Amino acid sequence: xxxxxxxxxxxxxxxxxxxxxxxxxxxxxxxxxxxxxxxxxxxxxxxxxxxxxxxxxxxxxxxxxxxxxxxxxxxxxxxxxxxxxxxxxxxxxxxxxxxxxxxxxxxxxxxxxxxxxxxxxxxxxxxxxxxxxxxxxxxxxxxxxxxxxxxxxxxxxxxxxxxxxxxxxxxxxxxxxxxxxxxxxxxxxxxxxxxxxxxxxxxxxxxxxxxxxxxxxxxxxxxxxxxxxxxxxxxxxxxxxxxxxxxxxxxxxxxxxxxxxxxxxxxxxxxxxxxxxxxxxxxxxxxxxxxxxxxxxxxxxxxxxxxxxxxxxxxxxxxxxxxxxxxxxxxxxxxxxxxxxxxxxxxxxxxxxxxxxxxxxxxxxxxxxxxxxxxxxxxxxxxxxxxxxxxxxxxxxxxxxxxxxxxxxxxxxxxxxxxxxxxxxxxxxxxxxxxxxxxxxxxxxxxxxxxxxxxxxxxxxxxxxxxxxxxxxxxxxxx
Ligand code: ADP
Numbered sequence: 001x002x003x004x005x006x007x008x009x010x011x012x013x014x015x016x017x018x019x020x021x022x023x024x025x026x027x028x029x030x031x032x033x034x035x036x037x038x039x040x041x042x043x044x045x046x047x048x049x050x051x052x053x054x055x056x057x058x059x060x061x062x063x064x065x066x067x068x069x070x071x072x073x074x075x076x077x078x079x080x081x082x083x084x085x086x087x088x089x090x091x092x093x094x095x096x097x098x099x100x101x102x103x104x105x106x107x108x109x110x111x112x113x114x115x116x117x118x119x120x121x122x123x124x125x126x127x128x129x130x131x132x133x134x135x136x137x138x139x140x141x142x143x144x145x146x147x148x149x150x151x152x153x154x155x156x157x158x159x160x161x162x163x164x165x166x167x168x169x170x171x172x173x174x175x176x177x178x179x180x181x182x183x184x185x186x187x188x189x190x191x192x193x194x195x196x197x198x199x200x201x202x203x204x205x206x207x208x209x210x211x212x213x214x215x216x217x218x219x220x221x222x223x224x225x226x227x228x229x230x231x232x233x234x235x236x237x238x239x240x241x242x243x244x245x246x247x248x249x250x251x252x253x254x255x256x257x258x259x260x261x262x263x264x265x266x267x268x269x270x271x272x273x274x275x276x277x278x279x280x281x282x283x284x285x286x287x288x289x290x291x292x293x294x295x296x297x298x299x300x301x302x303x304x305x306x307x308x309x310x311x312x313x314x315x316x317x318x319x320x321x322x323x324x325x326x327x328x329x330x331x332x333x334x335x336x337x338x339x340x341x342x343x344x345x346x347x348x349x350x351x352x353x354x355x356x357x358x359x360x361x362x363x364x365x366x367x368x369x370x371x372x373x374x375x376x377x378x379x380x381x382x383x384x385x386x387x388x389x390x391x392x393x394x395x396x397x398x399x400x401x402x403x404x405x406x407x408x409x410x411x412x413x414x415x416x417x418x419x420x421x422x423x424x425x426x427x428x429x430x431x432x433x434x435x436x437x438x439x440x441x442x443x444x445x446x447x448x449x450x451x452x453x454x455x456x457x458x459x460x461x462x463x464x465x466x467x468x469x470x471x472x473x474x475x476x477x478x479x
Contacts, residue, residue, distance in 0.1 A: 003188040004196070005055035011200045012048035015041050018207040025211065031227050032091070033083045037210055040079035044203070047072035051184045061185060063111035069184070070126050071107040075100050077133035083210075084140040084158075087225075088148055103129075123183060124176040131169030138162035154213035161209060164202045171195050241428040248436050263315040270311060274304040310339050316367055327473050328366045330398055330405050331359050336366075337373040338396075341381075348392070350384055355397035360405035363473045364450045372446050372454075375439035376409045376466050382432065383413025383464060390462075404452075405472055410465040415458040424456050 019041040026034055047069040053059045078099050085091050106129075110122045141159040149155045172195060175182040182192045214228045218236065226233075281297040284290050313336045338352065345352055380394050395410045416424065423429040425444040430437030440456070447454045452470035459465055 002055050003193055004184050005052050007193075007196050007200055008048045008052035008055060008184065011203070012045060012052060014200075014204050015044045015048065015207070018204075018211075019045070021211060025214070025228060029227055031225075032086045034214070036079045036083035036086065036096070040076040040083065041207070043072040043076035043079065047076070054185050063114060066114075066185075067107045067111040070110075071104055073130055074103045074107070074126075074133065077130060077137060078103065080206075081133065081136050081140055084137065084145055088144050120176060120181065123181055124173060127169060127172040127176060131166060131173055134162060134165040134169045138166055149213075149217065152213060152216060154209045154216060157209040158206060158213065161202050161206045165199070165206075168195060168199050168202065245428060245436060245438060248438065259314055263311045266311050267308065267315070270304055270308050274301060274308065277301045277304065306339075309336075313337075313340055313370075316370075323365050323368070325363060325365050327361055328364055328369070329359065330362055330369075330407060330470075331356055333366050333369050334373065334396060334398065334407070337370050337377065341374065341377050344381060345394070348381060348385060350381060350392045350394060353393060353395045355395060357397065357399045358405075360398065360400040361473045362405050362450070362470045364470060365446075368446045369450070372443040372468070373407075373409075375443045379439060379466075380409055380411035380413060380464070383415070384411055385413075387412070387414045400472060403472060404469045406467060406469050408465055408467040410459065410463060412463045415462055416456055416464045425454070 019038055022034060022038055022041070023030070030038060050059070050065055050069045050072075054061055054065050059065050078096065082091055082096050110125070114122055138159065141155060141162055145155050146159060172182045175191065175195070180189050180191060182189075182195045184192070184196060214226065217226045218229050218232050219225050224230075277297050277300040281294060281301065284294055284297070316336075334354075334356075338354075342352075377394070384392050384394070391412045393412045395408075397408050397410075399406050417431050420429065420431050425440050426437075427441040428437040429441075440454075444454050447468055447470065450470050452468060454466065454468045456464060456466045
């Protein structure tokens with residue numbers, strides 16, 4: 001076996017294994033760039049196989065056995081060019097087919113007309129076309145691929161490997177004007193062995209660099225573009241979402257601390273106002289013709305006690321850090337939340353209808369349940385605010401059967417987006433431009449900790465409804 005046969009066999013096996021890697025990496029779902037690259041490898045496999053067979057004298061040297069490897073190398077380089085270009089833009093398959101057919105026709109014409117006097121010119125023309133394709137590939141890496149992936153080391157490698165292949169091509173073109181043209185058959189000369197070894201090494205590293213490039217190409221804005229890296233893109237997106245969530249919860253912690261300290265500072269003057277108003281009210285004798293003043297003082301007392309209970313609720317909501325499961329009255333939990341959200345409802349002109357059909361006692365953490373209710377009310381308010389037409393109303397109802405208390409919040413908003421249904425309670429799933437997608441997930445988590453369940457659905461007449469079921473307290477569930 002001569003040295004050409006050894007090189008041919010080695011390169012044949014290398015290309016075959018590289019194709020296997022490519023197919024396995026894409027799990028047979030090759031995109032167009034990978035398909036062109038695979039086509040190029042297939043051409044090289046055929047080319048190497050024929051060169052091997054010629055050099056072990058298994059087949060005769062004739063127009064067919066010379067033409068096939070010549071054509072295969074040309075087609076392989078065209079495919080590499082397409083593989084690069086279609087990463088950046090949509091390429092028309094028609095032109096690829098046209099190019100390959102034209103090269104096939106050229107090879108057939110050359111081989112039919114090959115004779116003693118013109119074979120040097122055929123070899124030279126072939127070497128010039130291959131070198132031109134190497135130059136085209138260098139251009140594509142440098143001016144098409146690199147601007148899009150300036151930091152990808154493998155694209156840099158591909159560019160320099162293409163440059164190396166241009167050198168190989170030029171050596172072959174020049175050698176045709178000497179007494180020993182560089183062709184992969186016949187007596188292996190030192191120059192031919194060096195040139196083809198160079199070709200084999202450069203091309204092999206081109207395979208590796210292409211796979212390396214495809215693995216390290218991560219475009220998180222267009223994840224569909226690189227099939228190979230979709231899991232990585234998903235992981236990056238998840239990381240970004242977690243980061244956004246972390247920033248939001250950090251903000252929430254800050255606001256909680258602020259609200260808690262504000263509530264603490266407000267409670268002192270509020271108590272003073274209430275006591276002073278009460279004392280002044282008592283000091284005024286009913287007979288002193290101060291009916292107006294008395295009613296004003298009564299109003300101050302009423303308002304300040306309402307404000308005190310609001311502050312008390314806020315302190316509880318923002319200040320509570322430890323879980324406290326106890327017997328709680330569901331109506332009371334709802335009323336405390338309503339105190340907090342009443343001003344928002346008023347400013348957004350939303351009517352609240354309370355439909356308390358029973359007074360169930362459940363076992364749970366009042367503060368956590370308040371958090372759930374606030375999330376649901378906020379979503380209902382958002383949805384109604386988006387819906388500019390029609391009724392602006394939220395219906396809060398409480399019912400129960402022998403084992404469960406059921407609380408529902410129905411709104412007259414736009415209703416749940418059908419696309420959002422499937423992942424309604426999943427973390428970070430939101431349809432709002434500035435939404436976080438944490439509220440419903442957190443609500444579900446809290447309700448499940450209460451052995452309950454939460455569901456969301458749309459009413460036939462529009463608007464969404466969220467229903468929570470929580471087991472009644474075993475020790476006398478209804479008042
Ligand atoms: P966020 O409010 O930040 O989007 P949520 O987890 O609270 O996060 O809600 C997730 C998604 O559920 C919302 O983006 C919205 O599409 C949908 N959703 C929740 N409540 C309602 C509602 N009352 N009406 C319509 N859609 C809702």
